[in-house]
Amino acid sequence: MxxxxxxxxxxxxxxxxxxxxxxxxxxxxxxxxxxxxxxxxxxxxxxxxxxxxxxxxxxxxxxxxxxxxxxxxxxxxxxxxxxxxxxxxxxxxxxxxxxxxxxxxxxxxxxxxxxxxxxxxxxxxxxxxxxxxxxxxxxxxxxxxxxxxxxxxxxxxxxxxxxxxxxxxxEVSDAEAKVIRILQIETDTEEKAETLWKKVNEPKADFASIAEKESGGSQVEFQLEWSDTLNALEETAFSLEQDQISEIISWEGKFYIQKCISAYDEEATAARKLRLxxxxxxxxxxxxxxxxxxxxxxxxxxxxxxxxxxxxxxxxxxxxxxxxxxxxxx
Structure with missing residues (x-):
């Protein structure tokens, strides 16, 4: 065969x-x-x-x-x-x-x-x-x-x-099936978001540790799949390069900071491509x-x-x- x-x-x-x-x-x-x-x-x-x-x-x-x-x-x-x-x-x-x-x-x-x-x-x-x-x-x-x-x-x-x-x-393109992984910090106020944004951008800052300690959300790591109906948070995430940290994102009354930890999850993308x-x-x-x-x-x-x-x-x-x-x- x-x-x-x-x-x-x-x-x-x-x-x-x-x-x-x-x-x-x-x-x-x-x-x-x-x-x-x-x-x-x-x-x-x-x-x-x-x-x-x-x-x-x-x-x-x-x-x-x-x-x-x-x-x-x-x-x-x-x-x-x-x-x-x-x-x-x-x-x-x-x-x-x-x-x-x-x-x-x-x-x-x-x-x-x-x-x-x-x-x-x-x-x-x-x-x-x-x-x-x-x-x-x-x-x-x-x-x-x-x-x-x-x-x-x-x-x-x-x-x-x-x-x-x-x-x-x-056919399913790599772009259509693309999967990424990010870290995300969620805050209730813009003031706190600005403080944390400065903190995560300091030399040798550990974004993951800061997110675990400071984020108001119960989850800090996310795996995201590309689609034609991304919301504002997802659009920002997909615009980030590897290891890039976003600006402060205001969305639905909350404030967010994201870091891209995998701009192209190869294994997850391949699996999603097969599924699609x-x-x-x-x-x-x-x-x-x-x-x-x-x-x-x-x-x-x-x-x-x-x-x-x-x-x-x-x-x-x-x-x-x-x-x-x-x-x-x-």
């Missing part, structure tokens, strides 16, 4: 991932004998076997239980008393629906996996399936062919979103996805959750189905 492909895999897939990485934990679907079918208005269906649903469910079930223990399933997740178990079932259904819809979109747009990509999926399938313990397999009841098919659907959705947003004007690009990709893809799904409604077959029990499969520990996929792109 070339570097361009790696970058795409890391950058675009967040919109779809939000449908499940925040979403999942589901229980034992092995009791469900039917295939889960998503019917669209034209009569075609995207299908998930019980084993595929169980693979997704077990992955996130174990991930959550590793953090919160199995006691979380009966905990109320919102003010209306919806349990965490019910919430996750709904989120899991949303993810599977979106995955099916994007695969249907791929079919309409003629997006397919190449032979090389199919080989990558097969290698990934072999790696994942060989890592499953007898207890995992007993809980999931999934075959290697089902794993290959699920990874293929996932990869195809990845590729589809990437291709359909590739030609959009999605992901947001642009999400908006660009939504312009394609929303009208498509309105014309191709997809739903999960009724009864798919009957017999689901989150408390079973205590010895099933596999939690890296999606992690392995994304590591493939790194």
């Amino acid at each position: 070339n570097q361009r492909r790696k970058d795409k895999k890391r950058k675009w897939f967040r919109p779809l991932k939000q449908g499940f990485l925040i979403a999942f934990s589901a229980g034992c679907l092995a009791a469900c004998g039917q295939t889960a079918s998503y019917q669209n208005a034209k009569g075609s269906a995207a299908e998930y076997t019980p084993g595929q649903i169980m693979t997704v469910a077990a992955t996130e079930r174990n991930r959550y239980q590793n953090i919160y223990t199995g006691q979380l399933w009966s905990v109320a997740a919102d003010g209306s008393g919806t349990t965490f178990e019910s919430l996750l079932k709904g989120q899991m259904e949303q993810f599977l629906t979106e995955l099916a819809a994007i695969n249907l979109l791929a079919e309409e747009k003629g997006v397919e996996l190449t032979n090389q990509e199919k080989t990558q999926v097969q290698s990934l399938t072999d790696t994942y399936f060989s890592s499953l313990t007898p207890e995992d397999l007993d809980y999931m009841k999934v075959s290697k062919d089902e794993i290959y098919d699920l990874y293929s659907k996932y990869y195809l959705a990845d590729k589809t979103v990437s291709q359909l947003t590739d030609e959009k004007a999605l 690009l992901e947001e642009k990709k999400a908006r660009a893809f939504d312009q394609i996805y929303t009208p498509f799904i309105q014309n191709h409604p997809i739903r999960l077959k009724n009864g798919i959750w009957e017999g689901v029990d989150f408390s079973q499969g205590e010895k099933c520990t596999s939690d890296d189905f999606f992690q392995l996929y994304h590591e493939m792109g790194e």
